[in-house]
Amino acid sequence: MARFTNRFGVNRFEADEYYRLALDAYRKKSSTSLDAAVNYITDAIDIYPRPEYYAARGLFYLDDGLTDKAQADFEQALKLFPMEMLAHYGRGIIAYDDKNWDEAIAHFADAYRADAKRPETVYYLALAYHHKGENQIARQVMEVAYNLFPEADKRRNDANRWMRELDKILKQKA
Numbered sequence: 001m002a003r004f005t006n007r008f009g010v011n012r013f014e015a016d017e018y019y020r021l022a023l024d025a026y027r028k029k030s031s032t033s034l035d036a037a038v039n040y041i042t043d044a045i046d047i048y049p050r051p052e053y054y055a056a057r058g059l060f061y062l063d064d065g066l067t068d069k070a071q072a073d074f075e076q077a078l079k080l081f082p083m084e085m086l087a088h089y090g091r092g093i094i095a096y097d098d099k100n101w102d103e104a105i106a107h108f109a110d111a112y113r114a115d116a117k118r119p120e121t122v123y124y125l126a127l128a129y130h131h132k133g134e135n136q137i138a139r140q141v142m143e144v145a146y147n148l149f150p151e152a153d154k155r156r157n158d159a160n161r162w163m164r165e166l167d168k169i170l171k172q173k174a
Contacts, residue, residue: 015048019056026060034064051077055086062090070094085114089121096124101132119148123159130166135173139166 022040025033041057044050058073071094077087092107108125111118122145129138142162149156 011048015044015050015053018044018047019053022056022060026056026063034060038064049080051081051084052086054080055084055090058090059086062093067094067097083110083114085111085118085121088114089118089124092121092124092128096128099131101128104128105132117148119145119153119155119159122148123155126159126162130162135166135169139163139170142166 018040022037022044025037025040027033037060038057041053041060045053045057054073054077058070058077061067061070061073070090074087074090074094077084078091081087088107088111092104092111095101095103095107105125105128108121108128111121112125115121122141126138126142126145129135129141142159146156146159146163149159
């Protein structure tokens, strides 16, 4: 029977349902919904371990302040699929928070290569370059982030402010 369910995708369907439930719970942004999200995604992993499930659970753990668990899940996701965007993004956030700019840059750049339409990866990539002191690159990358954010997104305004700030810094050094 196990061969039948695997062959016809029943396990994957059930795992995807748990994944959807996990994402729905996560979007509610409360401590109980975060616990539910972790439980649902763990059920999905138990049924059908996919890299995006590990990466999502890593993000849930990261939001809950459980950095070690998040790091382990991001690493597992990258072991299963080396270009898992969310895992690189999560590893980048951890490195950024640790002020490990080179590692943050590497992971945000890999996240961008995995999905060039995600503005938050480019935004944090620009900030990591800025913190490293590479403001010319930071300015160019921040412009890419600015152009990727939808007009109604508040983060687009943040990117615009950063571009102006980086312009000031670059003028002072000129």
